Amino acid sequence: MTFFRPIDRIDNSVPESAETAATDFKSKWMIIDGALIVEDAQQILINQFVNQHEHAEFRNLFVNTKWKEVLDVAPMLVSYHPDIEAWAQSKAPWRFGLVFESNASLEELVEHWHRLIHCQHVGLEGSLSRLYDPIALYHLLKATEEARQVAWLGPMSKIWLPDYVDNRYFYAERPEVSDVALLEQTQFTDPEWQGLTDAKRYASAYRLTQHVDKHFPDYWHGKDSKQQHVIEQLKKLESLEQVTQKDATCYMNILCRLGDIWHSESPHKDIVAILEDKLQPIEDRLQEANLQALEFELEQRNNKEVTA
Numbered sequence: 001m002t003f004f005r006p007i008d009r010i011d012n013s014v015p016e017s018a019e020t021a022a023t024d025f026k027s028k029w030m031i032i033d034g035a036l037i038v039e040d041a042q043q044i045l046i047n048q049f050v051n052q053h054e055h056a057e058f059r060n061l062f063v064n065t066k067w068k069e070v071l072d073v074a075p076m077l078v079s080y081h082p083d084i085e086a087w088a089q090s091k092a093p094w095r096f097g098l099v100f101e102s103n104a105s106l107e108e109l110v111e112h113w114h115r116l117i118h119c120q121h122v123g124l125e126g127s128l129s130r131l132y133d134p135i136a137l138y139h140l141l142k143a144t145e146e147a148r149q150v151a152w153l154g155p156m157s158k159i160w161l162p163d164y165v166d167n168r169y170f171y172a173e174r175p176e177v178s179d180v181a182l183l184e185q186t187q188f189t190d191p192e193w194q195g196l197t198d199a200k201r202y203a204s205a206y207r208l209t210q211h212v213d214k215h216f217p218d219y220w221h222g223k224d225s226k227q228q229h230v231i232e233q234l235k236k237l238e239s240l241e242q243v244t245q246k247d248a249t250c251y252m253n254i255l256c257r258l259g260d261i262w263h264s265e266s267p268h269k270d271i272v273a274i275l276e277d278k279l280q281p282i283e284d285r286l287q288e289a290n291l292q293a294l295e296f297e298l299e300q301r302n303n304k305e306v307t308a
Contacts, residue, residue, distance in 0.1 A: 003142060003149065004170040010085065010099055010160055026055065028080030028101050029109065031132045034060075035073040036092040042076060049084050056081070057106045061113055067128065075117070075132040077109060094164040098134045104155035112154040112183075120185040121193075129186045134161035136199045138170050140188075143195025146175040151183040165206055165227050201238075204245055205230040208252050216256035236262065240275060241282040250286040257293040268296075 010028075034041045042060060050056045062074035078084060080099055088096035102109060119129035131137050131152075138161045141149050153159065153174045160169040188196065209226045212219050223229045230252070237243055237251045254271065255261065261268045261275075274289045 003175075004138065004161075004172045006163075006166070006168045007160075007171045008168050010080075010082075010169065026079075027103055028099060030078050030080050030084060030088070030099050031061075031097040031113070032076045032078060032084075032088055033092070033095075033097045033132055034071075034076055036096060037088070038091065040072065041091075042071065042074075044087070045076060045078055045084065049081060049087075050078065053079070053081060055079070059106060059110050061110065061117060061132075065114065065118070066126070075113070077106070077113060094162040094167050095134065096162065097132055098137065098162065099160040099169075100156040101158035102155045103157070108155055112156075115154075115183060116152075116186055118186060121187045131186070133199075134170075135163070135202055136196060137161060138163070139195040139199035139202065140192050141172065141195075143191045143198070144189065145191075146177050147180050148189065148192070150175055150177050150180045154183060165202075201231055201234050202227075204248055205234055207245065208234075208248060211249055212252060212256060216253075219256045241278070243282055247283055247286055250283075250290050254286070254290050254293045257290075257297045 032041055032045065046058055050058045056079040058079070059077045060071050060074050061077055062068055062071050067074065075097065085099065104112075113132070116131045117129050119125070119127040121127075121129075131140065137152075137159075141152060144152070157174050158172070159174075160171050162169055205227055208230045212226075212230075220226060233252065233255060234248060237248060243251070258266075258268050258271060260266060261271050266272075271289045271292060274292070275285050277285060280288075
């Protein structure tokens, strides 16, 4: 069974009658990621939305936590309204946070989200768990089994997670599973941890596609999916060693200049040898390989100018 399905808008995830549409927003909520909103998101939400709509509710999720000193970059739980969604989309398109539906009270929702953001995974106890990042939550839920999906969602019955790659929502409903243990603390199974790793790679690939779009637009010729292509390249790089975003950018520069260096008929076996030399730190290998790739690119350009 496919847990998520893509949709374009919040209000077309399920068929609705005119009667239910009028009251539908009462059970919907949003998490707004304050770190992604340049302006004072909390004051704007309270003054322009919450105070203007009867029964609207709001809670800064860093209040009464160890992160109470940085409330301006906190995730904020607020009653859903299309105007809030439009405002959030204008400030952080398709990455502002998430939308969900629940009949639980504000206090019940705050309790659940406090449990989600307080990481208790071995070795990461006390860290901030950014599961209000829609791509992180999407990959986590997609990677795990139904009973765990129910536990992670808790009182949330439906969820809409924005995707900044395809500019749409991933929509899912909480599975109907009986006798599910409640989520006591945020600890991840091996598949869930792999899901979070996939989320990190997904985000990295998106930034890399933007880099290639700007500096090497011709690289995409003959490639069907930019995002999936870069993800596959990252997997190959990560098989050599753990890398940073800077390392990954350097690696994509090499590929954009030389093409598929791993192909059996590639003339760049010397570059492969450099990258596979584990006696040197990965950043040094990448810098050396990129320098040689740049020299090759300049040589090819000069040859074209001579023969033109």
